[in-house]
Amino acid sequence: MKHRNFSVENDGFYGAYWKNSTETNAGIIAMVGDDIEDHMAKSFVKWFHRLGLNVMTMSPAKKDYSHHNYPLERIETAMKWLMEQGNLKVGIIGASTTAMVSLAAASRFPDITLTIALSPSDFIWQGFERGNLDDCKEWPVEGESTVSFRGKPLPYMPFAHRHPDYWYSIVEKARVHGDMTYSRHLFDVPEQRGWLKEEHMIEIEKIRGRLVLVGADDDVLWDTVRYIQRMEQRLKKLEHYCSYAAYTYEHGTHFVFPQSALQIMLPVGADRFVNMAFSDAKNFPEECKKTRIDIDEKLKAEIANWKDGKLNK
Numbered sequence: 001m002k003h004r005n006f007s008v009e010n011d012g013f014y015g016a017y018w019k020n021s022t023e024t025n026a027g028i029i030a031m032v033g034d035d036i037e038d039h040m041a042k043s044f045v046k047w048f049h050r051l052g053l054n055v056m057t058m059s060p061a062k063k064d065y066s067h068h069n070y071p072l073e074r075i076e077t078a079m080k081w082l083m084e085q086g087n088l089k090v091g092i093i094g095a096s097t098t099a100m101v102s103l104a105a106a107s108r109f110p111d112i113t114l115t116i117a118l119s120p121s122d123f124i125w126q127g128f129e130r131g132n133l134d135d136c137k138e139w140p141v142e143g144e145s146t147v148s149f150r151g152k153p154l155p156y157m158p159f160a161h162r163h164p165d166y167w168y169s170i171v172e173k174a175r176v177h178g179d180m181t182y183s184r185h186l187f188d189v190p191e192q193r194g195w196l197k198e199e200h201m202i203e204i205e206k207i208r209g210r211l212v213l214v215g216a217d218d219d220v221l222w223d224t225v226r227y228i229q230r231m232e233q234r235l236k237k238l239e240h241y242c243s244y245a246a247y248t249y250e251h252g253t254h255f256v257f258p259q260s261a262l263q264i265m266l267p268v269g270a271d272r273f274v275n276m277a278f279s280d281a282k283n284f285p286e287e288c289k290k291t292r293i294d295i296d297e298k299l300k301a302e303i304a305n306w307k308d309g310k311l312n313k
Helices: 039-050 073-084 097-106 165-177 184-192 224-237 259-265 270-277 279-283 285-307
Strands: 004-006 015-018 026-031 054-058 089-095 112-118 126-133 136-145 147-149 208-216 241-249
Touching: 015 039, 015 073, 026 039, 026 073, 026 097, 039 054, 039 259, 054 073, 073 089, 073 097, 089 097, 089 285, 097 112, 112 285, 136 165, 165 184, 208 224, 208 285, 224 241, 241 285, 259 270, 259 285, 270 279, 270 285, 279 285
Parallel strands: 026 054, 026 089, 089 112, 112 208, 208 241
Antiparallel strands: 004 015, 015 054, 126 136
């Protein structure tokens, strides 16, 4: 697929623009995958193209899934570029960590009128880095947030675990629970200690247009359904500027991807991959697949309504 690449040095953000072969005035910023051109990112590009969207894939840096003091202004710059190219409507989607980043960005940039958050949290985390440090593949970055704005780190809930116990605990919990990865304790412990404050919460009430939240109870990375429910309560309590939908499921794991997008990623063995990654998917394969099929239908409808100007109330 033809695309145009952008660099922080030359353009102010790291991304790739994938123009749809069919003319459209709607574009989406897709923060999925570890890199703007990895297999997951390109699979979602194909999925969004089929839905009639132009796509800007974005990530912090080339093949780098670290998130520490990521400047939200990069998303703002990419959004403005999209609009200059005739994308009158701009949406954003994030999955996992980038679901949190997407919510934080949409709460600051009102020109984003569709926000889709898959397995999100409702608060900002401490920054973390991926790579290899003392045989650990991930570690918290002291004194840094996951995201920054106008040169300042956003207030964040700190992790209770420090390096190297942070990584060792993930490995041990995954072994005990039988999952590919397990990190709920990293978020539960500091919240139980009262470290989560209002200043850490994402001001989702400032998001415009349509907000779509998706998560499953059996997510072993964090308690995403509780976070989604907390966001719903926040919107009911506060004046807000968006219409919203919360799609939550008992089974679905952390990978609450649309089934047809997952099948683009893995034409053969898509269901088997999820079942191998998470114990709940292994124990409830049909229920998890049913969840992904339902998410597929709902997200397609959400995107079509947004494109057509039919924002559900």
